[in-house]
Amino acid sequence: MKYKSTRNEKIRVAGAQAIVQGLSAEGGLFVPEKLPSVSESDILSLCQKSYAERAFEIFKLFLTDFGDEEIRNCVTKAYGDNFDTENIAEISHLLTGTYILELWHGPTCAFKDMALQILPHLLTVSAKKTVPDKKIAILVATSGDTGKAALEGFKDVEGTTISVFYPEDGVSDMQKRQMATQEGGNVFVCAVKGNFDDCQNGVKAIFTDKGIAEELNKKGIILSSANSINWGRLCPQIVYYISAYAELIKNEEIKCGEKINIVVPTGNFGNILAAYYAKEMGLPVNKLICASNSNNVLTDFIKTGIYDRNREFYTTISPSMDILISSNLERLLYHLSGEKTEEINKWFGLLKEQGKYEVSQDVKSRLSQLFYAGCCNDSETKAAIKECFESYSYLMDTHTAVAYKVYGDYKRETGDNTKTVIASTANPYKFGAAVYSAVGGSSEGIDEFAVIERLEKKTGTSIPLPLASTKNKEVRFKGVIEREKMPEAVVDFLNEQK
Numbered sequence: 001m002k003y004k005s006t007r008n009e010k011i012r013v014a015g016a017q018a019i020v021q022g023l024s025a026e027g028g029l030f031v032p033e034k035l036p037s038v039s040e041s042d043i044l045s046l047c048q049k050s051y052a053e054r055a056f057e058i059f060k061l062f063l064t065d066f067g068d069e070e071i072r073n074c075v076t077k078a079y080g081d082n083f084d085t086e087n088i089a090e091i092s093h094l095l096t097g098t099y100i101l102e103l104w105h106g107p108t109c110a111f112k113d114m115a116l117q118i119l120p121h122l123l124t125v126s127a128k129k130t131v132p133d134k135k136i137a138i139l140v141a142t143s144g145d146t147g148k149a150a151l152e153g154f155k156d157v158e159g160t161t162i163s164v165f166y167p168e169d170g171v172s173d174m175q176k177r178q179m180a181t182q183e184g185g186n187v188f189v190c191a192v193k194g195n196f197d198d199c200q201n202g203v204k205a206i207f208t209d210k211g212i213a214e215e216l217n218k219k220g221i222i223l224s225s226a227n228s229i230n231w232g233r234l235c236p237q238i239v240y241y242i243s244a245y246a247e248l249i250k251n252e253e254i255k256c257g258e259k260i261n262i263v264v265p266t267g268n269f270g271n272i273l274a275a276y277y278a279k280e281m282g283l284p285v286n287k288l289i290c291a292s293n294s295n296n297v298l299t300d301f302i303k304t305g306i307y308d309r310n311r312e313f314y315t316t317i318s319p320s321m322d323i324l325i326s327s328n329l330e331r332l333l334y335h336l337s338g339e340k341t342e343e344i345n346k347w348f349g350l351l352k353e354q355g356k357y358e359v360s361q362d363v364k365s366r367l368s369q370l371f372y373a374g375c376c377n378d379s380e381t382k383a384a385i386k387e388c389f390e391s392y393s394y395l396m397d398t399h400t401a402v403a404y405k406v407y408g409d410y411k412r413e414t415g416d417n418t419k420t421v422i423a424s425t426a427n428p429y430k431f432g433a434a435v436y437s438a439v440g441g442s443s444e445g446i447d448e449f450a451v452i453e454r455l456e457k458k459t460g461t462s463i464p465l466p467l468a469s470t471k472n473k474e475v476r477f478k479g480v481i482e483r484e485k486m487p488e489a490v491v492d493f494l495n496e497q498k
C-alpha cells in the first residue's frame with residue numbers, strides 16, 4: 001500500500017514515510033492509494049477479538065511496509081492498562097438503538113488518546129525504516145487537549161522527546177494543571193505570553209529555521225509534529241468505528257450487514273473523516289452526521305457546497321471544536337472530486353487567498369448523500385446535557401452534547417429510525433465548570449477541583465482518576481516565556497537531553 005498526495009499526482013510514498021513526513025512537501029495530505037475493504041465475514045471475525053487485536057487487523061491493511069511483529073508491538077503497547085477499561089472504547093446505551101461510543105477512557109480523558117497513544121510507537125518504527133539512527137523531537141503548539149494527549153503518548157518513549165507550548169491564558173485551569181504536572185524524562189512544557197496563534201507561529205518558526213535544523217541534525221535529531229493531519233493519527237481512528245460495529249454485533253444489538261448512523265462532534269474533521277473511511281471500506285453506514293458548535297462553517301459547507309471562513313470566530317464551551325479551517329476536509333474533497341489534484345489546488349488556493357471556495361455540483365450532491373450537518377450554540381449545548389442527564393442519568397461533556405443535540409434535530413427532521421452511534425469525545429469532568437452549570441450548579445468563586453467535587457456529589461458520577469490525581473501531583477513546569485524565546489527554550493531542552 002502506497003500513499004499519494006492530495007496536491008501532486010506524481011507522489012507515492014510508503015506508510016512509514018507518510019508518518020515520518022506528516023505533510024507532503026508541496027503541502028498536500030497523504031491518502032491511501034487504494035482503500036482496503038472489509039467484508040461482512042472480516043467484520044464477524046473481529047467480534048471475538050480484543051480491541052488491540054482488532055486494531056492489529058486494520059493496521060495490517062494500511063501499513064503493509066510494517067512487519068506483523070512491528071504492528072503487534074505497537075498495538076499492544078498502545079491499548080492496554082493505560083486505559084481504564086478493558087474494552088478500550090466503551091459503548092453505553094441511552095434508548096434502544098442509540099449508543100454512545102465513549103472514546104475517552106485513555107490517560108487524558110479525551111478521544112485524542114485513541115490515536116496519540118499509538119502514534120509515538122508508529123513513529124519510532126517508521127523512523128527506524130526511513131531515518132535510522134535519528135532521534136525525533138516532537139514540537140506541539142496546543143490550545144488544550146492535543147498537548148496533554150501528545151505528552152502522555154510520547155512520555156518515556158525511547159528515541160523521542162516532546163516539547164509543548166500553550167498560551168498562558170488560553171487553556172482551562174484543569175488543562176494547565178494536567179500539563180504542568182506531566183511526568184516523564186523526555187518532556188518539556190512551557191507557557192507562552194500570547195494566544196494560541198502566537199504559540200503556533202512560534203512552533204512554525206522553529207520548524208522553518210535552517211540554523212536550528214542544522215544544529216540539531218549534527219546531534220542526530222530531527223524535528224517532527226504530532227498534529228491531526230498525520231496519517232498516523234487518522235488510521236487509529238478508523239479502528240474504533242469498525243470495532244464498535246463488531247461490538248454491537250457481539251452484544252446482539254445489530255445484525256451483521258445492518259446499517260447504522262454515526263454522529264460526530266467535529267472540529268478539524270479528523271474523527272468524522274475516519275468514519276467516512278470506515279464506510280468506504282465496507283462498514284455498513286447509512287448517514288454520517290456532522291455536528292458543529294457556533295463555529296458552524298462545516299454546517300454551511302455541507303448544506304451549500306460553499307466553504308467560507310470569513311465570519312466571526314466564537315469562543316464556546318466546546319473549545320476543541322472552535323475552529324474555522326478544518327484541515328482534514330481536504331482529504332474528503334480529494335476523494336469526492338474523483339481524486340482530482342487540480343481541483344484541490346484550485347479550492348485550497350482560493351481558501352488561502354480569499355478564505356472561500358465553492359465545490360462542483362458533483363461534489364455537492366455526493367456530500368449531501370453521505371452527510372447530514374447541523375449545529376448548536378452554548379445554551380442549546382447546556383440544555384442537551386441537562387435533558388440527557390434527567391432522561392437517562394447519563395452525563396455528557398460539552399462536545400458530546402453538541403452531537404446529541406444535532407442528532408435529535410436530524411431525527412425530528414427525517415424520521416429516520418436507523419440505529420445510531422454517537423461518538424463521545426471527552427469525559428464530562430474535563431469540562432467540569434460548563435457541565436456543572438448545565439445541571440444547575442454554579443462554579444463562581446471556587447477552584448477547578450471544588451467544581452468537579454461538587455459535580456460528583458450532584459450527579460452521583462465519579463471523577464476519573466487521571467483528573468483527580470493531578471491535585472496532588474508536583475508542578476514540574478512553571479515557565480512562562482515570550483514568543484521570541486521559544487527557539488532558545490527548545491534548543492536548551494534538547495541539549496540537556498543529550
Ligand SMILES: *Cc1c(COP(=O)(O)O)cnc(C)c1O
Pocket residue numbers: 110111112145228265266267268269270271272320321399425426
Ligand atoms: C479534538 C476534539 C474534537 C474534534 O475532533 P476533530 O477530529 O478535530 O474533528 C471534538 N471533541 C473533543 C473533546 C476534542 O478533543
